[in-house]
Structure formats: C-alpha cells, structure tokens
Amino acid sequence: MEDDHYRGGYVGIFGYCNGTRVEVDDVSITEPPAIPFRRGDVNADATLNISDPIFILNYQFGSGPSPTCLKTADVNDNGVLNLADPIWLLAFLFSGGPTPPEPLSECGTDPTADKLTCESHPPCP
Numbered sequence: 001m002e003d004d005h006y007r008g009g010y011v012g013i014f015g016y017c018n019g020t021r022v023e024v025d026d027v028s029i030t031e032p033p034a035i036p037f038r039r040g041d042v043n044a045d046a047t048l049n050i051s052d053p054i055f056i057l058n059y060q061f062g063s064g065p066s067p068t069c070l071k072t073a074d075v076n077d078n079g080v081l082n083l084a085d086p087i088w089l090l091a092f093l094f095s096g097g098p099t100p101p102e103p104l105s106e107c108g109t110d111p112t113a114d115k116l117t118c119e120s121h122p123p124c125p
Contacts, residue, residue, distance in 0.1 A: 034109035037069045037121035039077070039100050040089050044068060046123035048093065048104075053086035060086075069118035071110050077101040079114030 013024045040048045042055040044067070056073045058064025060081065067073050075085040075092075077100070091097025102108060107124035110116075 035069065035118040035121060036107040036109055036124040037072050037103060037118055038107055038124065039072060039102070039104045040075055040092075041121070041123060042067050042072045044072070044122050048089075050093065053089045053093075056081075056086040056089070069121040070116040071114075071118045072121060074114070074116055075100045077110070077112050079112065079116060081116070 015022055038046075038048075040052055042052045042059075045051070055064065055067065056075075059066055059073065060083070070081065073081050073085055075088045078084075088097065088100060092100060102111070107121075110118075
C-alpha cells in the first residue's frame with residue numbers, strides 16, 4: 001500500500017528515554033518472506049492422497065489440528081477455508097475434477113494475496 005506519509009515504506013520512530021528524545025529514522029517495514037508450500041498437501045507428508053481432504057475436514061468440523069500452512073488447505077485458492085476445499089481435492093484425486101491452482105506440482109508461493117498464513121511446510125525447503 002502506498003502512502004506518502006510513510007515515504008514509500010519507510011517511517012521514522014521516536015520515543016523518550018529518561019526525558020531525552022530518541023529518534024530512529026528511515027526504518028523500513030517489509031512483508032515477511034513467503035513460505036513455499038504445495039497446495040493440497042495439508043498434512044505435510046509430501047503426498048497428495050485421501051489423508052489430505054480428511055485432514056481438512058477434521059480441522060474444519062472436528063477437533064483436528066490446524067495445518068501448519070493454512071494455504072495448503074485452500075485448495076481452490078479463493079482465500080477462504082470452507083467445505084468446497086476438501087470437495088475440490090476429493091474430486092481432483094478420485095473423479096477427474098479440476099486441477100487445483102499452483103503451487104501444486106512442486107513447492108512454490110501463493111500467487112494470490114489473501115489473509116491465510118503459512119508458518120511452515122516441512123516438505124518444501
């Protein structure tokens with residue numbers, strides 16, 4: 001987001017220490033680096049199979065653990081985790097359904113900006 005007030009991503013910070021003003025200028029605020037992942041490999045075992053949509057369903061509707069990379073569970077890449085994601089993955093795996101968007105065939109980053117996080121995906125370096 002561009003904002004002239006922040007001078008192209010740089011800001012100045014100031015505070016007081018024992019009554020003395022302390023300034024730090026031109027601090028750059030950047031996005032953290034994107035974590036590579038494979039879409040659909042929700043349980044992070046480096047394989048797309050029946051265990052992945054089951055993992056999504058257990059996370060969404062059961063008491064299953066959260067994926068370490070929520071982006072892996074966004075199978076249709078719409079930025080939202082819902083019932084459509086495990087259904088899409090099941091259709092792809094077992095009935096010739098549409099291929100999920102990349103990164104699927106190899107590790108990569110999400111080309112779509114969204115609010116889903118990816119803390120880690122161990123199969124990807």
